[in-house]
Amino acid sequence: MPPRFSLPCRSASAYFSKRPGPSVLGRLRGQHVDAGLSSPRRARAAPSPPEAQGVEGEPSISENQLLLSSAQEALATPGLHFTDGHGPLGPTGRGRQTRRMNLYGAIREALGTALGSNPKAVIFGEDVAFGGVFRCSMGLMEEFGKKRVFNTPLSEQGIAGFGIGFASVGATAIAEIQFGDYIFPAFDQLVNEAAKQHYASGGAYPLPGGSLTIRAPIGSVGHGGLYHSQSPEGFFLGAAGLKVVIPRSPIQAKGLLLSAIRDPSPILFLEPKILYRAAVEEVPIDDYTLPLGQMEIVRPGTDLTLISYGLPLYTCLNAITLLHDPPATLMPLLPDKLRPPRPISIQLIDLRMINPLPINSVVEAIKQTGRVVIVHEAGPSGGVGNNLAGELGRRAFEYLEAPIGLVSGWDTPVPLTFERFYQPDVIRVFDKLLETLSY
Amino acid sequence: MSFVLRTRALRARHLAVKPLRSGVTQVRGLQTDADKSSPAESLPESGSATFKVNLPGDSFHSYRCDVPDPEIEISKDGLVDMYHKMVQMRRMEQAADALYKQKLIRGFCHLAIGQEAISVGMEKAMTPDDRVITAYRCHTFAVMRGGTIKGVLAELMGRQAGMSHGKGGSMHIFTPSFFGGNGIVGAQVPVGTGIAFAQKYLNKPSVTFALYGDGASNQGQVFESYNMAKLWNLPVVFSCENNKYGMGTSAERAAMNTSFFTRGDQIPGLQVNGMDILAVLRAAQWAKEWTVSGKGPLVMEFVTYRYGGHSMSDPGTTYRTREEIQQVRSKSDAIAGLRRYILEWGVTDEDSLKAIDKSAKEEVDHAVEEAKQSPHPDLKDFWTDIYVSGRPNLSFSV
Numbered sequence: 001m002p003p004r005f006s007l008p009c010r011s012a013s014a015y016f017s018k019r020p021g022p023s024v025l026g027r028l029r030g031q032h033v034d035a036g037l038s039s040p041r042r043a044r045a046a047p048s049p050p051e052a053q054g055v056e057g058e059p060s061i062s063e064n065q066l067l068l069s070s071a072q073e074a075l076a077t078p079g080l081h082f083t084d085g086h087g088p089l090g091p092t093g094r095g096r097q098t099r100r101m102n103l104y105g106a107i108r109e110a111l112g113t114a115l116g117s118n119p120k121a122v123i124f125g126e127d128v129a130f131g132g133v134f135r136c137s138m139g140l141m142e143e144f145g146k147k148r149v150f151n152t153p154l155s156e157q158g159i160a161g162f163g164i165g166f167a168s169v170g171a172t173a174i175a176e177i178q179f180g181d182y183i184f185p186a187f188d189q190l191v192n193e194a195a196k197q198h199y200a201s202g203g204a205y206p207l208p209g210g211s212l213t214i215r216a217p218i219g220s221v222g223h224g225g226l227y228h229s230q231s232p233e234g235f236f237l238g239a240a241g242l243k244v245v246i247p248r249s250p251i252q253a254k255g256l257l258l259s260a261i262r263d264p265s266p267i268l269f270l271e272p273k274i275l276y277r278a279a280v281e282e283v284p285i286d287d288y289t290l291p292l293g294q295m296e297i298v299r300p301g302t303d304l305t306l307i308s309y310g311l312p313l314y315t316c317l318n319a320i321t322l323l324h325d326p327p328a329t330l331m332p333l334l335p336d337k338l339r340p341p342r343p344i345s346i347q348l349i350d351l352r353m354i355n356p357l358p359i360n361s362v363v364e365a366i367k368q369t370g371r372v373v374i375v376h377e378a379g380p381s382g383g384v385g386n387n388l389a390g391e392l393g394r395r396a397f398e399y400l401e402a403p404i405g406l407v408s409g410w411d412t413p414v415p416l417t418f419e420r421f422y423q424p425d426v427i428r429v430f431d432k433l434l435e436t437l438s439y
Numbered sequence: 440m441s442f443v444l445r446t447r448a449l450r451a452r453h454l455a456v457k458p459l460r461s462g463v464t465q466v467r468g469l470q471t472d473a474d475k476s477s478p479a480e481s482l483p484e485s486g487s488a489t490f491k492v493n494l495p496g497d498s499f500h501s502y503r504c505d506v507p508d509p510e511i512e513i514s515k516d517g518l519v520d521m522y523h524k525m526v527q528m529r530r531m532e533q534a535a536d537a538l539y540k541q542k543l544i545r546g547f548c549h550l551a552i553g554q555e556a557i558s559v560g561m562e563k564a565m566t567p568d569d570r571v572i573t574a575y576r577c578h579t580f581a582v583m584r585g586g587t588i589k590g591v592l593a594e595l596m597g598r599q600a601g602m603s604h605g606k607g608g609s610m611h612i613f614t615p616s617f618f619g620g621n622g623i624v625g626a627q628v629p630v631g632t633g634i635a636f637a638q639k640y641l642n643k644p645s646v647t648f649a650l651y652g653d654g655a656s657n658q659g660q661v662f663e664s665y666n667m668a669k670l671w672n673l674p675v676v677f678s679c680e681n682n683k684y685g686m687g688t689s690a691e692r693a694a695m696n697t698s699f700f701t702r703g704d705q706i707p708g709l710q711v712n713g714m715d716i717l718a719v720l721r722a723a724q725w726a727k728e729w730t731v732s733g734k735g736p737l738v739m740e741f742v743t744y745r746y747g748g749h750s751m752s753d754p755g756t757t758y759r760t761r762e763e764i765q766q767v768r769s770k771s772d773a774i775a776g777l778r779r780y781i782l783e784w785g786v787t788d789e790d791s792l793k794a795i796d797k798s799a800k801e802e803v804d805h806a807v808e809e810a811k812q813s814p815h816p817d818l819k820d821f822w823t824d825i826y827v828s829g830r831p832n833l834s835f836s837v
Contacts, residue, residue, distance in 0.1 A: 127687045127688060154625070154693070224547070227622030227623060411825070415821055421821060
């Protein structure tokens, strides 16, 4: 069935015109062409594919308010725990240093810190000794030697099993699967061996100190196609025993990755690959961790809870901004009760870990707002959104004022030509916010 | 602190990755020159009449079988045809390179420049009933197996005129006798084994060539395929294109045994000079005879070389020296080798070869222009072809 864009909301008719008509999205798209709302067409000879475009002035990832651009903000990150036991002022009391880093730089920093602080830690994967295709292990082989940072054959199942074995006897295995799309040959090892080893051995394995972390880049870049843009996280939701962590930014990535590496449970650490270069923050240079298994309220709010993880959080924040300060062209589409100056207050949650879900804290959060929209890039079926919606529907049914909204990719392979269309864009999120708020 | 940094820097220089070999033309005594074959008799007048050519004795190494007779029958027209196709294929890949740099091809794109002798030479030994499956370095095979240059280039650009209607892209191109075009390293090998089973099941006198690289040789599913193929004696030729590097890691650093033709255990193997198109042709003929006569699977290793990087994002010079690439290009280039045969044996003159070069360029340029004109797929194509429509088809054939 083709994706639908209509706004099938009942009570919304009170705010929208009586005629069922096209949705906000449809009307906005129409105006794109008429009013020249979209960004200027790039001059190129070839016809361009239909792209899911944002609205005029949508900030790029690097301009997004989600990213912390001052040292002060960075050091105030909730949950930040410095391993030296001192607070944000550091052991000297004069403060701590931060450095501007993109996501791959932050990952590299975390990996270097892990190797430097733990002689039993090793890194392996396809081409990681040369820095990896996304440069996440750049220079680590030179710094720590080829015994501790080494290339493997192109053998994903072998890499996963090898890591499980190495970790089971007390070592810290940090493996890279070059693309999340290549993780499926390793699926058996991860689901049947890694996830179950501790349970199956009655808690005997891994031996103390043992830890397995598998890193893989996920998500689309706009033109990766069927085997380089997938978001495979949903496949691991049923793997009890395996933790799945997805960071949203450099500060988060460094802290969460160090926590993951130091956590004895097997962890799949999935990095949104478009953020590797695009997301830049002031990252504390000292050794620090962020708590695993806790969601974070990124923006407080009272009217609706918007839940996401990884890359779509940037889109979500843009949609919130759009709702707070709608351009004149959008204003006629807004129902009266949603028009400024009435402040609409949207709570934005970063799940950070999707397996196991931090369900209790999410339930508590949505009880305060009564409306929920979930956003992720993977398709809806078998994904985090429907999994979470089911739990929330059961646990907080009487608190909900509207059906739980989901904005996601589609149940298709990630298409080569229509990859931008596959990604949840700001208009789709905005549309779903309106639908859910006006229900 | 500065001392630590300095020692690290020194160590870094010491540990910097050096290519293992300075030159790669010698692989365990296998002949890897492209131009050492010679005619065994004087060439006939007629272009279509065949004549015998002697291949150097060390064009092949075998494992658990005898090497093929190093003699091949070929016609003058056959040589010229292969030359034309190889030049075309290189031009096509170069065009893809240019289109990628113009951002008309996005995403992932793996070129076979340097490896043309394999797709073109194997095709010459095959019939339309034979089947081919390979990984992502697939453009030349797609054209050889019934595709068109325009269809490939349009697919790379994600256009409707592409062979998968713009929905597959560089790594996913299919024809009735070619099963892709697969993005996951090694995943195509068991699929090829299944296709070979269908051929055996239906008593077809045909063979499946399941191609993979030296990197994929280390994937577990390749060994699972070997076992099934030998257990059930399937007509499959596991064909390893050994271009010496699995992405950025040389074969020596990734494989415990780099004699890929010996890795099938009970399965006989043949190592082939993949730079001499006549050796490739002879090996493919021999492999086809072997499998079709019911002797079961083979593991064949074509020793070859890619001039470019693994994919467009790899410059291909960080893990090997420029001299190494230059040495292969100047000494063992398959197109230059065939060109020399044609000129030295008096098959045709330099002017006709230049005319072929020119027409190949024009054909590819024309295909590029046509492909560029093709529109992107319609938006509705986004959600078509996900499930197979229509009633179940109860017939099967291969």
